[in-house]
Amino acid sequence: MNLLSASLLSLSLGTAAMAQETTSAALPSGSVSTLSSADIQAVSPALARYGKEDIRRLWDRPQLSRRDRSLVTASILIARSQTTDLAHHLNVALDSGVSPGELSEAVTHLAFYAGWPNAMAAVAVAKDVFTARGVDPSELPEASPELRAIDEEAERTRRASVERLLGTASPGLDQFTTDPLFADVWLRPGLTPRDRSLVTITSLMANGQVAQLAGHLDRALDNGLTKEETGEVVTQIAFYAGWPNAFSAGPVVKDVIENRPN
Amino acid sequence: MNLLSASLLSLSLGTAAMAQETTSAALPSGSVSTLSSADIQAVSPALARYGKEDIRRLWDRPQLSRRDRSLVTASILIARSQTTDLAHHLNVALDSGVSPGELSEAVTHLAFYAGWPNAMAAVAVAKDVFTARGVDPSELPEASPELRAIDEEAERTRRASVERLLGTASPGLDQFTTDPLFADVWLRPGLTPRDRSLVTITSLMANGQVAQLAGHLDRALDNGLTKEETGEVVTQIAFYAGWPNAFSAGPVVKDVIENRPN
């Protein structure tokens, strides 16, 4: 088997186990984009170098598992409706230990946090990726599974906060936020609350929506994301959603982290 | 005639009269996207269910007419340059009582509020939709129609506000804001001031641009949009531009509504 085949094989057969070795294998050669390294070089040799050196250095960092990093990156692209490299990064995610069911739930979750049209654009791409990889419909979460129990106290706090923000200005938003968003979507078992929080803060940071960020960071830490992981999501945001979005999110992360008991 | 044909027929022949029955017919089956329900199910059965249940529930709400809702939705897609479902929603708008001339003016208006490239992307799609439906050039507003009279007092207030914001920092922006934006675009008769306001606040909310929102909400209410309709635009924003943009807009709507006399 030649090197290219081996590389393609490792890309398509990568397993969760491999993904756990976060400090060993970097992204396979040439896999910083759907575009080949030669194509990137034809416009910017510098960019090809940053791809090989810095983006690889990024993915090798142990502060966030490669599995989480791939879920974050796919979520950034969906949240920003950038489809050029979406098929590529859905494959990277599936090769890094994110299951088809989890990706399905991430798309569903982002329909609410980034918008229905973003989800439709993602569906158009994911459909072909799933078909190409032979994902069976039985691997996808059912439409109406048994839901997790709701945290009544957190829900009371949330509703009080919504009432403070909206008053009676938008009864429709109030109602749909309760159901389906918090009484259904967030309780679906196909993605852990910790991963839902990861996808949510990623979407907020990716679109520079810092107004809602502090609340969701607190929820994320409650749901089991560590402070170190949270800070590293900001690093991933810098590369895949641009430095300014990372620097808008960073100070909010700093405040939330510093104000929590250890 | 089988069910499918009937459904397609109702999609293509829908009339303004039908659109007025805001509480009766929901979106035709399968019409939550250009994508088929089967395609959505192939990635997320849950998303297909939310489309059938919650998005239908959204469009059935009486707080905003289906005609307005379709104009808002098309405007969201244009303002965010999301073209996957744009042809679909231009057709929904035309089936819901928005005239080709009004859609033409909405694209023009959004060239200014969302950007010239957004309008070009919309033109590329709308051109084919208009052709497929046999829209005659005579149905489009002329390039230089007789304009509505300008409201001199509102214009003085607006210019004073621009001077306060910009000083002499950008004479070009100052000048083009006066003409063509307020001395020409806003005065074109092909779209009512109320609908121009509806498109404008939609564009601002869809892109999280809350800095200019309060001023345009006041203008929208002056132009005849009701408080209830304004709050319901926020609900539509939640589904089609994501919950965070709705929750950034909601508190601004609350403040503006509460500070107006009834």
Place this chain on the structure above:
Amino acid sequence: MNLLSASLLSLSLGTAAMAQETTSAALPSGSVSTLSSADIQAVSPALARYGKEDIRRLWDRPQLSRRDRSLVTASILIARSQTTDLAHHLNVALDSGVSPGELSEAVTHLAFYAGWPNAMAAVAVAKDVFTARGVDPSELPEASPELRAIDEEAERTRRASVERLLGTASPGLDQFTTDPLFADVWLRPGLTPRDRSLVTITSLMANGQVAQLAGHLDRALDNGLTKEETGEVVTQIAFYAGWPNAFSAGPVVKDVIENRPN
């Protein structure tokens, strides 16, 4: 040679010399978009008129050279991932005196300020533009050129500011901001610091990222951009990224300009 051929020829053979005549020739007829004027008219005769009158008036303004204006416009499209007219505006830039090497560096720079996926989408388009124009690889900046000397004092100030913003919340962001962003990208000789600043403030304004704008405006003025040019970038933003983004940027420009010694 008929008029159409002449127009295409002037578009493809335009030279830097021509570009310098900023107050004479406007954009060639029909060149406000990849779309033809007839296509625009088929949806909005008004838009076609604004293209012919106001966009031409914009490009004719002497406050910003046509070369700078074309670099700004291409940067807006890349920063917002709007590719419909990107090939068109890369050609306008190359016809207006921006060299292929400078465009290459602008794409690289925007990979950091707008995001890696934006750069990949731009590469996919620029690659074909470069091929069609016979750009030779030797015209592109090398991957690792000799870098400009760093300004140690400015760098100390920058690092102190980053430490204040992030604390220890995101060590990864801190590290990659130093290297490669400020110790490598900003020091590459293929684009002047003044032009890097021009591309940076354009990207920030185009995406409504005002939080980082004041600092980069100060740097831009330090790097040789004039106050008048800075204010005129805001005008270009209005047309190509929408009025709201211009009106979010304008007051920040006003403050920075007023607080600088002449």
